[in-house]
Amino acid sequence: MREPAEIMEVKLVVNGETISRRVAVRQNLVDFLREELGLTGSHFGCEHGVCGACTVVVDGEMVRGCLVLAAQCDGARVETIEGLSGNGALADLQRAFHERNALQCGFCTPGMLLTAAELLARNPRPSREEIRAHLSGNYCRCTGYQAIVDAVEAVCRARREEAAS
Amino acid sequence: MKAPAFAYVKPASLAETFELIERYGEEARLLAGGQSLVAALNMRLAAPRVLIDIGGLREFAGINVMEGTLAIGALTRHRDVERSPEIARHLPLLHQALPHVAHAAVRNRGTFGGSIAFADPAAELPACSLALDAKFLIASKERARRVAAREFFKGLYETAMEPGEILLAGEFPVLESGYRSAFQELARRHGDYAIVGLAAHGRLANGVLSDVRLAYFGVGATPVLARNAAAAFEGKAFSDAAVSAAQAALEHDLEPSDDIHHSAAAKMHLARVLTGRVMAQLAGAER
Numbered sequence: 439m440r441e442p443a444e445i446m447e448v449k450l451v452v453n454g455e456t457i458s459r460r461v462a463v464r465q466n467l468v469d470f471l472r473e474e475l476g477l478t479g480s481h482f483g484c485e486h487g488v489c490g491a492c493t494v495v496v497d498g499e500m501v502r503g504c505l506v507l508a509a510q511c512d513g514a515r516v517e518t519i520e521g522l523s524g525n526g527a528l529a530d531l532q533r534a535f536h537e538r539n540a541l542q543c544g545f546c547t548p549g550m551l552l553t554a555a556e557l558l559a560r561n562p563r564p565s566r567e568e569i570r571a572h573l574s575g576n577y578c579r580c581t582g583y584q585a586i587v588d589a590v591e592a593v594c595r596a597r598r599e600e601a602a603s
Numbered sequence: 604m605k606a607p608a609f610a611y612v613k614p615a616s617l618a619e620t621f622e623l624i625e626r627y628g629e630e631a632r633l634l635a636g637g638q639s640l641v642a643a644l645n646m647r648l649a650a651p652r653v654l655i656d657i658g659g660l661r662e663f664a665g666i667n668v669m670e671g672t673l674a675i676g677a678l679t680r681h682r683d684v685e686r687s688p689e690i691a692r693h694l695p696l697l698h699q700a701l702p703h704v705a706h707a708a709v710r711n712r713g714t715f716g717g718s719i720a721f722a723d724p725a726a727e728l729p730a731c732s733l734a735l736d737a738k739f740l741i742a743s744k745e746r747a748r749r750v751a752a753r754e755f756f757k758g759l760y761e762t763a764m765e766p767g768e769i770l771l772a773g774e775f776p777v778l779e780s781g782y783r784s785a786f787q788e789l790a791r792r793h794g795d796y797a798i799v800g801l802a803a804h805g806r807l808a809n810g811v812l813s814d815v816r817l818a819y820f821g822v823g824a825t826p827v828l829a830r831n832a833a834a835a836f837e838g839k840a841f842s843d844a845a846v847s848a849a850q851a852a853l854e855h856d857l858e859p860s861d862d863i864h865h866s867a868a869a870k871m872h873l874a875r876v877l878t879g880r881v882m883a884q885l886a887g888a889e890r
Binding site for chain 2: 439440441442443444446462463464466469485486487490493499500501502504505506507509510553556557570572574575576
């Protein structure tokens, strides 16, 4: 039988790079990314799963980084805003957010982008209602959401037009 | 806040899990998807000494249909239930309810069994299980047993599970011909816990309703099967008169209490509003 431990060794792939670290098992994934790896693009807001600022992608699906322990990610593949910005996967969404003033302070933006990207990957033709429903787990305290929904809608349209041409 | 210190262990089998539960007893908590438990740890509402991560027991994840029963393994993630064609076909009530279970990022991690065993009175899946007359498969080191959903939810976050037991699956009778489902909830923000919600299931044959089950949630310490309101539809066509009778009968079914945003009277009013909307949806009536 395995013994419970307060410190454990984890090995995971973060933005394509294999990482091994000893972690305190109480440390959640976002603290691990920020404190241990210096990846400060994922933000800490509410720390109990309500605000969405800590959204990251684990094994291809977005999750709340504050509701996942780093210890649970042993063997997982993690992607953050840094990795997904670097490889251009979010470039059109980022441009649209910029052009439409869909961010002001930027605190929620990494989470918004990852959440919007997941929606577009699964549903290339969402209605405004569907965009709002999908983004409903992400708080923005600046923009009033209208511009964010506009930006996501504009990218949907642009991607469809590009696919059609 | 940050979670208090605890020790973590990830067993590789059910047998090892039972050994750990036996050794640590009440000092241990089972960690499945963690979407309620890790939040509770962060808020320091829970402080177990040991977390037993059962996330590796993949044999308890998945959806199986056999001989009129659809089984959902306890570790099946909400997202997999939401996207399952078997669920859409055999359990349309769950298919309708799943998009309301928290937000997409939470559904990617949260599990069916976690939601049932946590037994939040404002959660969707316990109410759906009541309306669909599901059974839960529960095991301890010594034995396995089945408990009907109607006997399972005992009080606020309290279930029929005994210390040392683990929830392994939910078992649902598949949709019978003539039966229909409808689901709606009222929440302050899409994906938040419901102020009031209603999961309804029943038979509609030649325009006549029968065997209607109305499971309300967010209105008490447990989800509530409203037998008096449901009886108002028995043997009747959908009509404004039947809805009014059900709305009046709810008086004898529900005893909501105030929460920080809504008075008991407001919740009762909203439960009555939902009764009309959901039964119209179930009956396919324009309203």
